[in-house]
Amino acid sequence: MGGDADIARTAALFADPARVRVLMALADGRALAASVLAAEAGLSAQGTSAHLARLREAELVEVEQSGRHRFYRLAGPHVAEILETLARSSPPQPVRSLKSGTRAEAVRFARTCYDHLAGKLGVAITAALLERGALRRTDGDPTTARRAEDRLSAPMATHPYELGPAAERLFGTLGVDLGAASRARRPLLRFCLDWSEQRHHLAGALGAALTTALTDRGWLEPRARGHRAVRVTPAGREHLAEHLGVAL
Known part of the structure; x- marks a missing residue:
């Protein structure tokens, strides 16, 4: 029988900038070879292997063998939640070039948080689903605003949302099989407090299914490659405006 959780040991893994770059490269849910991770994190092969070994030991990443190749991924959405939680309570990195400034702006506009949409786009889509009755807020607030109890430094353990009367119709219009999403092994509805927008965005099995449908x-x-930011295509701008009233 163990004692209290060794928070300091886990927290130390996130205190190394290079190791954080490895985790951030995996934060969109991809499984990557060590060589690809090294290129995306700007590290040597030896350094990447050392960081991956420590992250595997802490069960923050897992590895999948495919033939002679090994692919690494986050151990689950909870690791992405830790990264988002730390991001919410961390100052922005200084922007020293036009390239880094453009990248930072793109990440804040639309990015993946493990396997669901975050940033301005993720929050706007969640708000549109609420306004059109696909989601319903159970605490009387008609918006996706942060609640008083939603701390910036912690994931949302509970949420005030449920499916609304227009859920099946509207999600179907967007290409989401609501029944299949409901049968997933993970919770259908989860929500994150978006670190850049400070409002709720849709996560869970439904958030993942919606992101997959919009991409497909x-x-x-x-x-x-190596960029969590996503781009809305011209067709996406047209259809998101048509079906959700999201003007980009």
Whole structure:
């Protein structure tokens, strides 16, 4: 029988900038080879292997063998939640170039948080689903505003949302099989307090299914390898405005 959780030991893993770059490269839910991770994190192969070994030991990442190759991914959405939680209570890194400034702006506009949408786009879509009755807030607030108990430094353990009367119709219009999402092994409805927008965005199995549907339809696409930001395509702008009233 163990004692209290060794928070300091886990927290130390997030105190190394290089190790955080490895985790952030995996934060969009991809499984990457160590060589790709090294390139994306700007590290040597030896340094990346050392960081991955420590992260595996702490059960923050897991590895999948495919033939002669090994692919690494986050151990689950809870690791992405830790990264988002730390981001909410951390100062922004200084912008020293046009390239880094453009990248920071893109991440704040639309990014993946493990396997669901975050940033301005994720919050706007969640608000539109609420306004159109696909979601319903149970505490009387008609918006996605942060509650008094939603701390910036912690994930949302509870949320004030449920499916609304228009859920099946509207999610179906967006290409989401609500029944299939409901049968997933993870909770259908979860929500995050978006670190850049300070409002709620949809997560859980439904958030993941929606992101997959919008990507499969060609409404969203990755910006570049190693970049969590996503781009809304011209077709995506048209259809998100048509179906959700989200003007980008």
